[in-house]
Amino acid sequence: MTTKHFNFYILFPNHQEGLHLHRKLKEANVKCTISPTPREASSFCGMSLLIEEENLDMAAKIIKENNIKTEGIVKLEKKPSIWNKTC
Amino acid sequence: MKQIIYLDNAATSWPKPESVYQVMDNFNRNIGANPGRGSSSKTLEAGEVLLDTREALAKLFHLPDISRIIFTKNITEAINTGLKGYLNPGDHIITSSMEHNAVVRPLSVLSKAGIEVTYVKCAPDGSLCPTDIEKAWQKNTRMICLTAASNVSGTIMPIKEVGLICRERGAVFMVDSAQGAGHIPIDVSEQNIDILTFTGHKGLFGPQGTGGFYLRPGLEIRSLIEGGTGSSSDKTVQPSFLPDKFESGTPNTPGIAGLGEGVNFILKTGLAAIQRHERKLMDMMIEGLKQIPRVTIYGPADSKRQTSVLSINLKGLECGELSFLLDERFGIITRSGLHCAPLAHDTIGTFRQGTCRLSISYFTKQEEIQVLLQGIAQLSKEANAV
Numbered sequence: 001m002t003t004k005h006f007n008f009y010i011l012f013p014n015h016q017e018g019l020h021l022h023r024k025l026k027e028a029n030v031k032c033t034i035s036p037t038p039r040e041a042s043s044f045c046g047m048s049l050l051i052e053e054e055n056l057d058m059a060a061k062i063i064k065e066n067n068i069k070t071e072g073i074v075k076l077e078k079k080p081s082i083w084n085k086t087c
Numbered sequence: 088m089k090q091i092i093y094l095d096n097a098a099t100s101w102p103k104p105e106s107v108y109q110v111m112d113n114f115n116r117n118i119g120a121n122p123g124r125g126s127s128s129k130t131l132e133a134g135e136v137l138l139d140t141r142e143a144l145a146k147l148f149h150l151p152d153i154s155r156i157i158f159t160k161n162i163t164e165a166i167n168t169g170l171k172g173y174l175n176p177g178d179h180i181i182t183s184s185m186e187h188n189a190v191v192r193p194l195s196v197l198s199k200a201g202i203e204v205t206y207v208k209c210a211p212d213g214s215l216c217p218t219d220i221e222k223a224w225q226k227n228t229r230m231i232c233l234t235a236a237s238n239v240s241g242t243i244m245p246i247k248e249v250g251l252i253c254r255e256r257g258a259v260f261m262v263d264s265a266q267g268a269g270h271i272p273i274d275v276s277e278q279n280i281d282i283l284t285f286t287g288h289k290g291l292f293g294p295q296g297t298g299g300f301y302l303r304p305g306l307e308i309r310s311l312i313e314g315g316t317g318s319s320s321d322k323t324v325q326p327s328f329l330p331d332k333f334e335s336g337t338p339n340t341p342g343i344a345g346l347g348e349g350v351n352f353i354l355k356t357g358l359a360a361i362q363r364h365e366r367k368l369m370d371m372m373i374e375g376l377k378q379i380p381r382v383t384i385y386g387p388a389d390s391k392r393q394t395s396v397l398s399i400n401l402k403g404l405e406c407g408e409l410s411f412l413l414d415e416r417f418g419i420i421t422r423s424g425l426h427c428a429p430l431a432h433d434t435i436g437t438f439r440q441g442t443c444r445l446s447i448s449y450f451t452k453q454e455e456i457q458v459l460l461q462g463i464a465q466l467s468k469e470a471n472a473v
Contacts, residue, residue, distance in 0.1 A: 013328050014318035015123040015134040016141075016154060023138065036126050046317070047126040067152055069328060 005078040008056060009041050010049040010063075011071035018047045021059075021068045028062060030055050041074040091418040092455040097238055097266060097396045097446035098422050099288045099295055103345070104352040107292055111345040121337055123317030133340050140347030147291075147350050147358075148283060149274040150301050157333040158299040158343055162265050162286035163189040164311075165300035168333065169261045169282045170194065170232065172308030176201030178229040183215050183244070184208045184434045185237045188427040190263060194232075203227065209434050212387045213242030217249050221256075230259045235267025239431040239442065240386030241396030243271060250279030259306065265289060269353055270365065270394040281306055287342065290448075292349030297342040302329065310335075361449045366390040368447050368456055372397060375460040381467045385435045385442060398435070398442035401463065403470030406443040409463075413443075417462040421445055 010032075012018040018034075025032045033050040041048070051059055056073065063070060093101050114136060120129035122137050141153040150156060159165045170193050174180060180197075182190060184206045194204045205223045209215045220231060231253050236243045246262060253260035261282040264273055269290025275283050280303070287297025302308065313325040314335030326332055353361065369390035376382050381402035387393045401409050410423035424441045425432050432438040445459070 013326065014316065014331050015126075015131070016138065016330060019131065019134045019138050020153065034126070034131060046124075047131065067154075069154065 006075050007078050008051050008053055009035065009037065009074045009076065010051060010059065011037060011041060011074060012048065013069055013071055015047055017069045018049060020066065021063060022049060024062050024066050025059065028058065030058050038076060041076060089418055091420055092458055093420045094445045094447060094459065095420045095422050096448040097289065097444060100290065100292055100448050102450055103292050103349060106352060107345045107348045110348040111294065111341045114341045114344040122340055136340055136344045136347065137338065140343045143347045143350035143354065146354055148301065149276055152304055155302045155304060155329050156299060157302065157330045158338055160296055160298065160339065162263065162284050162298040165284040165298050166190055166263055167193050168311050169284060169300060169308065170197060171311060173230060173259060174202050177227060179203040179205065179225045179227040180230045180232060181205045181207060181220055181223045181228060182232045183234065185213050185242065185431045186234055187238055187263065187265065190232055191430055206430065211435055213237045213240035213431065213435055214387065215244050217245045217252060220249055220252055224256060228258050230261060232261045232263065234263045235273065236271065236394040237431055238266045238396065239398055239426050239428050239444065240435055241393030242386050243392055243394060247278045254279040266394055266396060270362065272358060275301060287346035287349070291346060292352055293346030294342045296339050297346045364449055365395040365447060368451055368453065369395055369397065371453065371456050372445065376463065379464050379467050381470060382463065385437060395447045397445045399445065400440060400442055401467060401470060403473060404466065406441045409443045409466065412466055413462055417458060419459055419462060
């Protein structure tokens with residue numbers, strides 16, 4: 001039996017909020033990746049932040065502290081991809 | 088190129104800091120993408136430009152939520168949005184007799200749509216007594232709109248005092264900071280400002296075609312235009328979240344890059360240092376002009392009570408002739424006439440003749456003020472001989 005792996009996408013209403021969180025996560029040395037939003041996750045702004053599961057709590061804290069608006073976090077099964085934009 | 092002395096900074100500041108030209112050139116040459124559209128690296132880079140500028144503005148004006156900073160094409164559009172997006176028929180608004188037509192003309196339209204408008208009369212030096220705002224209060228007063236400083240006399244308005252009255256009595260306080268931002272401290276929390284409108288191309292050292300407003304959290308107003316925002320593209324209705332609700336269509340990204348750099352210049356230089364320089368030159372100009380016969384100075388004639396704007400007339404010349412001769416004979420650029428502010432000119436007693444307006448910036452030099460004073464002294468002698 002193969003183990004399933006998941007990606008966690010933070011979704012945003014617009015680029016403004018996504019870029020704002022990206023900047024704040026970078027300042028806090030929290031690893032995240034700017035990612036195209038999978039169509040099955042959202043039809044919102046086209047960008048999302050891919051984040052490791054162990055960093056979710058830290059991200060939630062930073063989101064709250066900086067009053068950043070998100071459209072939630074989506075958990076999707078990891079699929080092979082050839083892209084990567086790591087911060 | 089003819090050497091000029093530019094004293095029309097109240098119309099638009101010039102020159103800009105060198106870095107403003109550089110970031111705009113860099114954007115146009117090397118970035119050039121449309122922010123918020125898709126998710127390409129270039130688009131994200133353009134989005135960072137908007138974010139940088141919002142963060143710089145937030146530092147300067149002490150704005151707690153950067154997503155509530157909205158960019159518009161100029162402050163006139165921002166003021167129109169504040170007035171028309173908030174007021175409804177039956178509402179009452181109080182403003183001053185020193186306002187620019189950016190406020191007065193939209194109010195003229197709104198007054199025909201059932202909105203009551205009261206213009207509180209200011210003193211002949213342009214100053215406003217805050218208690219006069221209280222005296223004009225009505226049961227249906229919903230908004231106070233006030234300039235931070237007059238574009239005609241430079242008179243600084245009691246923003247903090249009026250902001251407190253609005254907070255205590257429960258009305259929205261909107262400030263037109265066109266002549267104040269970059270010259271005097273503006274703090275939305277300390278001054279109880281609900282809607283802060285700003286222009287980019289004057290004291291903030293950005294290019295023309297930039298401006299915007301800040302909307303206090305919790306305050307909702309209507310948008311005046313709708314369209315594509317790059318967000319919620321599956322919906323045919325305008326997003327309700329900010330800044331997208333008010334930022335339809337492609338923004339002036341190169342201009343906003345320049346505005347951000349202009350604000351960064353102020354933050355690096357320090358508003359206090361800018362104020363010190365401007366006050367020193369204003370003192371020099373006011374004292375020098377007082378020594379020249381036939382010159383009339385309007386407004387407070389006190390650098391602590393006004394920004395870097397001074398209106399004058401020279402007996403024997405129309406204000407337009409004075410402005411023309413300063414330009415033609417000495418290369419000094421000023422602005423004459425009514426400065427889009429008929430009510431302000433009526434208040435200071437110059438509606439009929441207008442004034443010649445001299446407005447300096449952080450980049451104005453002492454030697455330039457000396458040339459100005461010599462030039463006006465020369466014209467005074469000539470006018471006397473006619």
